[in-house]
Amino acid sequence: MTKSRHSMLTSLLLVSGVAIAIGLIAGYPGWILAIALFGWAIYQIRQFNRLMGWFQADSSNEEPPEAPGHWGELFDELSRLQRSQAAREQALRNVITRFQDSSSALQDAVVIIDRNNNLEWWNQSANRLLGLDSRTDRAKPVMNLLRDPRFIRYFKRDQYNDPITLPSPAHSDIQIQYQITRFGDGDRLLVARDVSRLIRLEQTRQDFVANASHELRTPLTVIRGYLETFLDQELPRPLLRGLGSMQQQARRMENLVSDLLLLSRLEASHQISDEQPIQIHSILQHIIEGAEQLGQEKQHKLLLDMDTHYDLTGQEIELHSAFSNLVYNAVRYTPAEGEIKVSWWVDDQGGHFSVKDNGPGIESIHLPRLTERFYRVDESRSSASGGTGLGLAIVKHVLARHGGQLTIKSKVGKGSTFSCHFPKEMVIKAVDMDESEDDLSESGHPPVAS
Numbered sequence: 001m002t003k004s005r006h007s008m009l010t011s012l013l014l015v016s017g018v019a020i021a022i023g024l025i026a027g028y029p030g031w032i033l034a035i036a037l038f039g040w041a042i043y044q045i046r047q048f049n050r051l052m053g054w055f056q057a058d059s060s061n062e063e064p065p066e067a068p069g070h071w072g073e074l075f076d077e078l079s080r081l082q083r084s085q086a087a088r089e090q091a092l093r094n095v096i097t098r099f100q101d102s103s104s105a106l107q108d109a110v111v112i113i114d115r116n117n118n119l120e121w122w123n124q125s126a127n128r129l130l131g132l133d134s135r136t137d138r139a140k141p142v143m144n145l146l147r148d149p150r151f152i153r154y155f156k157r158d159q160y161n162d163p164i165t166l167p168s169p170a171h172s173d174i175q176i177q178y179q180i181t182r183f184g185d186g187d188r189l190l191v192a193r194d195v196s197r198l199i200r201l202e203q204t205r206q207d208f209v210a211n212a213s214h215e216l217r218t219p220l221t222v223i224r225g226y227l228e229t230f231l232d233q234e235l236p237r238p239l240l241r242g243l244g245s246m247q248q249q250a251r252r253m254e255n256l257v258s259d260l261l262l263l264s265r266l267e268a269s270h271q272i273s274d275e276q277p278i279q280i281h282s283i284l285q286h287i288i289e290g291a292e293q294l295g296q297e298k299q300h301k302l303l304l305d306m307d308t309h310y311d312l313t314g315q316e317i318e319l320h321s322a323f324s325n326l327v328y329n330a331v332r333y334t335p336a337e338g339e340i341k342v343s344w345w346v347d348d349q350g351g352h353f354s355v356k357d358n359g360p361g362i363e364s365i366h367l368p369r370l371t372e373r374f375y376r377v378d379e380s381r382s383s384a385s386g387g388t389g390l391g392l393a394i395v396k397h398v399l400a401r402h403g404g405q406l407t408i409k410s411k412v413g414k415g416s417t418f419s420c421h422f423p424k425e426m427v428i429k430a431v432d433m434d435e436s437e438d439d440l441s442e443s444g445h446p447p448v449a450s
């Protein structure tokens with residue numbers, strides 16, 4: 001371009017020089033110069049108009065006009081730029097076509113949602129799985145098309161660490177797992193996967209466990225009944241010892257069966273449906289009494305520290321089961337004369353229940369797996385304690401159904417703290433304050449010692 005500018009100046013100087021020379025010979029230098037400059041300007045305007053004409057016509061298809069000198073150079077330069085631009089466009093188009101072809105071949109639905117929550121692009125599977133229509137739904141708000149309130153809550157929550165599974169809006173018998181990822185400037189990528197088969201398999205597994213546990217119940221009750229009858233008889237000592245041990249194992253199996261049945265019931269739905277106000281105060285008193293009996297010989301120091309001004313809404317039997325599992329675990333695993341502190345308090349995050357002990361503690365490598373069914377840190381210690389190996393799995397499920405979370409902190413040799421955190425929407429003001437206050441010690445927190 002600089003070269004063109006120079007050659008334009010050179011041509012102007014050349015025209016002016018020649019015009020002045022001819023003008024001097026002819027005796028009219030001024031007139032001749034003016035006429036030459038006028039002619040030069042007309043030529044430039046004409047070339048400029050040709051350029052504009054080429055631009056205004058479909059310049060990508062037509063060759064640029066031919067011209068001598070700097071205009072020719074300019075046209076060539078523009079033509080070269082145009083060709084490289086066209087090559088780049090074609091390469092980009094190829095990439096897009098390949099991306100569209102590969103995403104069309106995907107079984108999962110992929111949807112791009114812009115920063116205003118409108119649908120920008122989606123693949124063919126999205127039409128099938130989510131019922132989107134490429135002709136009518138482009139640029140429509142995603143929440144107008146995927147209207148399930150649970151999806152809308154998930155979408156608005158803006159925290160997409162975990163996926164959500166819901167029935168497909170197009171076919172209610174298809175279960176879809178939605179996962180959203182943020183990208184660019186507030187855009188979102190929604191991936192929806194058909195997980196119906198996985199859910200059916202999971203359902204079959206749950207049904208099997210529930211049915212097997214249910215079927216085991218009756219024979220176990222019969223065995224236990226006979227064992228009790230035999231143990232009431234005058235029998236030789238070795239036989240009595242054997243029957244006693246059989247009775248103990250039968251009781252263990254009964255506990256196992258009832259924990260398995262409870263877990264199956266908890267797994268059947270992800271949310272509680274019958275939530276009621278629960279008096280935390282009375283639940284905890286009841287659990288503490290049970291803990292005192294369970295740990296009678298160990299002489300634990302059992303402390304209860306609770307904010308009696310607040311209660312929870314939820315499912316009482318489930319929460320009782322979760323809290324008692326944590327307290328009884330602490331009693332079972334904490335050695336004699338250890339200290340166990342049970343707390344309930346409320347802050348601006350929500351309601352919190354925790355059980356802290358100064359027992360043996362748990363190595364950090366075990367912590368992530370502790371809530372798995374039958375996961376045990378120390379098999380011999382757990383069997384001796386009489387646990388079923390399902391306690392923490394039950395706690396985790398109960399909390400998930402209440403929108404809560406379980407956290408575990410532990411240090412080997414120092415002790416463990418198991419805490420349940422409930423969202424603040426579940427916390428309510430305690431109703432029966434008078435009765436609650438009667439139970440308070442001076443500090444406001446009644447210590448209960450066993």
Ligand code: ADP
Nearest residue numbers: 329330333376377378382387388389390391392
């Ligand atoms: P279990 O019926 O065997 O107690 P849980 O699911 O309740 O099963 O607990 C899983 C494992 O976690 C236990 O086997 C035990 O090793 C460990 N555990 C649970 N609570 C405590 C605790 N308070 N202190 C030390 N270990 C614990």
